[in-house]
Amino acid sequence: MLNDVSKLGFGCMSLTGHDHSVSDEDGIAIIKHAVERGVTHIDTADFYGPNTNEILVGKALKHLPREKVQLATKFGVESMGPDGPVINGTPEYVRSALEASLQRLDVDYIDLYYIIRVDRKTPIEDTMEELKKLVEEGKIKYIGISEASPETIRRAHAVHPLTAVQLEWSLWTRDVEEELIPLCRFILLSSIIVSKLGFGCMGLSGHNNSVSDEAGIAIIKHAFERGITHFDTADMYGPKTNEILVGKALKHLPREKVQLATKFGVESMGPGGPVINGTPEFVRSSLEASLQRLDVDYIDLYYIIRVDHKTPIEDTMEELKKLVEEGKIKYIGISEASPETIRRAHAVHPLTAVQLEWSLWTRDVEEEIIPLCRSQSAPVLSQDELKKLAADKAVESVKSGMVLGLGTGSTAAFVVDKLGQLLSTGQLSNIVGIPTSKRTQEQAASLDIPLSTLDLHPHIDLAIDGTDEVDPNLDLVKGRGGALLREKMVEAASSSFIVVADDSKLVSGLGGSGLAMPVEVVQFCWKYNLVRLEGLFKELGCEAKLRSAGDGSEKPYVTDNGNYIVDLYFKNPIKDGFAAGKEISAMEGVVEHGLFLGMATSVIIAGKTGFKVRVWVYGSFWIFHDPVSDDVGIMIIKHAFEKGITFFNTTDLYGHKTNEILVGKALKQLP
Ligand SMILES: O=C(CO)[C@H](O)[C@H](O)COP(=O)(O)O
CATH class of the missing domain: 3.20.20.100 (NADP-dependent oxidoreductase domain)
Incomplete structure (x- = not known):
């Protein structure tokens, strides 16, 4: 790994723009100033200028301790042709480009040498093999790639580890978060999930x-x-x-x-x-x-x-x-x-x-x-370590003075542990926890976390809890730990609800894991409801089983509320969660079901790909296609805000200005 790289890098490209180069004197002074201020990662390319940018950086380096600078340069654009840049990734070109860069920069080695653009006529493996040789010869230390597809990154990394990927990533260009960023994290972690023992x-x-x-x-x-x-x-x-x-x-x-x-x-x-x-x-x-x-x-x-x-x-x-x-x-x-x-x-x-x-x-x-x-x-990474990663990340959202919903299960237990730790060191204070089960209550009490109830605190700032399944809409199946009723009550009363999980919980449709979807039922004539529940989802190949205590006895599992749990196992995922939830709830004797729909405000998944933090951002673009009344629009935006969504996106283009007007009206009702 490229160690000790400064957090900020200095991209030198614009020092030698086409019409607005700075003088050598100014350029050197700027680079020196950046390094003296701790920005020691200096980025250039043979293409900038072209060539003159590297010459300028080389001159600046004469005034700096080489070993303290992490020097990055790039190759790959051979010339500018009539149809755009001519890209070259052949082994001969790689070598000659590097030799020329070393000469222009007047250094013995480059810290990070990037492929600036991928040459589609040359297999990436050939380009990488030559770069690998240059690493072995000590002429470059690490290899980077710029603007490459996930597939190219995978193939390149298989030849020699990549150290950096340079790409456009900003609040307005977030598509890289779908596949590229997780892939880079995966490559960095190169992890296989194994049991702890x-x-x-x-x-x-x-x-x-x-x-x-x-x-x-x-x-x-x-x-x-x-x-x-x-x-x-x-x-x-x-x-x-x-x-x-x-x-x-x-x-x-x-x-x-x-x-x-x-x-x-x-x-x-x-x-x-x-x-x-x-x-x-x-x-x-x-x-x-x-x-x-x-x-x-x-x-x-x-x-x-x-x-x-x-x-x-x-x-x-x-x-x-x-x-x-x-x-x-x-x-x-x-x-x-x-x-x-x-x-x-x-x-x-x-x-x-x-x-x-x-x-x-x-x-x-x-x-x-x-x-x-x-x-x-x-x-x-073990499954437990992933759960802990997600839990720790979620706890970063907790602030002193908050009323917190404390979930149940092994992932939520990591959250409670972390809260206890932060309270004991004084990093957090004045927290009140509302536990969702007797287990969590005991754990939190043992860590001296002040506890209360929904009766005394009907408004919860933030709930953090695990899940058994999460689908792309952030809808959940919960309750395999048996705490679904209290969890649903507490999480419904929370302004924000962060779900924490390892990536084994991701499903494309609810019920899709093939594992249990719990329904809490009263003990009285439980079999009657078990049969009715199974019948309700016959078409999805549903099998219903009464949950057992799991202590080797024949006894059924009894929830904290004195009820039984009927677990539903689906062969095919549920198509319409809301309709399913409604039908289950309509049954007499059903206390609660494990479908948590439209409740999560964000989901933190720790997985093989490192962190995948999915935050539901409310965009109002759809209002343009299907206009709603001001009242409804304002209500939707207010609801989103109450659920913890504070990033609202509009433009003058939407609805020919009307969207901005609507958002403006809603803002009047928000801080
Ligand atoms: O809903 C739950 C308990 O009722 C849990 O959050 C869910 O079962 C996930 O558990 P774990 O974090 O142990 O995987």
Whole structure:
């Protein structure tokens, strides 16, 4: 990663505009001034001027300590032709452009070298291969790309890690938030979601003490049922028999819910110790054999178990990279490698995991390897860590003095923890929490969070809660934690309602996860309602089940309000949530349902793509197409404001000025 880059960069382009270049003296003074003020990231391109901008920056650099400046320049526009810029990304051009830039800037290396525009006649892989060589030669440190599509970014990054993507992103150009920004975050995080605890299967087939297949399968199944989804084996364990056993256990588990890791590299045990092999042929044949033994189509995480010092690590990694491209492995790991090997391997293809001995007794890895892994940004995030990320982000919206709705569930518990922490350090004060369940009440009380009730605080400033499903309209299914009734009451009374979740909760239609959509019913004749509920959604292939207490007994689950829960499982998503909600609510004996429609004001999703913060921004453009009366328009805008939407967008073009007039009228009623 490009470390120590100043938060602000200085784009030098306009110092040598076409008609308005500044003098060398002024340009140098401006750049010097910026660096002296802490802006040490200086951005230019051969195309600016053209060429003269780099010459000016080069002159300025003479007055600055080179090692303190992060110098970025760009290449790719060969000339301006009659039909626009002539783009060139051929390897020869990459090299000659760089040499010329080094000369003009009069430096030995560029910190960040960007592809300014993508050449569609040259495969991006060819351009990147040449840039990679320039990194290896020390002429450039990092590679960036500008105005590229997600697909190009993906392909480029597969050849060599990209460090920066330059693109237009402002309040008016937000389309990059859909795919590009999440992709960049994904690349940066390069994450695979795994359970917090992994299960190392090696001991199940030790040399003298293997367990039976039956016991081994039962142990692995038991681990899975307890939430461990990351299973680790190696072709060397047993040898081979451990993979066979894991393969048998996998037959009893949903493959897509398991993160399967295995390893290769030890060809045999020779008289002088293990014979290590990292040749491309051995990589491929080992993988094929492991796939067969495990009886799976792909491995999630494929490790180099030991580094073969006779084979360049680049050769081993190139073959692994091909296996990733072929879909046979998803991520690459390395075990017991030196920092230098990790660096070289990561330059060929991003590494996702490093396995090494690290305990209270073996802490030397903290010197170099752990910081290196952190700087290469390849964290392996668990579902819980993602939930915590989302929770922490949401708590940033909490201000001292607020009345807060406290949700229920594992994600909401992270919110409550964080609030407790901020209150104890004095970073927040004067908070009142309205808990949505007895569980949350106990947790909040244990953290000394002052609590109250809806009776005493009928207006809540902000509620933060988890969800079981969230669809593109920010509509939710909630209540798998059994607290839906109190959650709905509290969240309906809140001016803003922030939903926090990991990205496993995203669905395209409610009910689409195939998991439970809860309905709270009175205990009296619950079966009568269960049958009626199932019948209501027969066409969606709905199955209704009474929720059990989950303590091993036959007893039903009882909510904090003394009711039962009927869980509805849909084969097909609900088409019209509002109609469905209305029909459920109309049933006598139904207390509440888990459809939370039009309630969330924003949703914070932490996922493989880093943060995806979706904020519902109320645009009034539609009023132009389908005019509403002033009264209705004002009411809609006021309602949006009350729900926490404070960013209103209009233009003089909408409704030929009438939209602005309407928004103006609404503003009269808002602070
Ligand atoms: O609705 C809920 C409880 O009634 C929870 O918010 C929902 O079940 C999500 O739970 P978790 O955060 O543990 O995934």
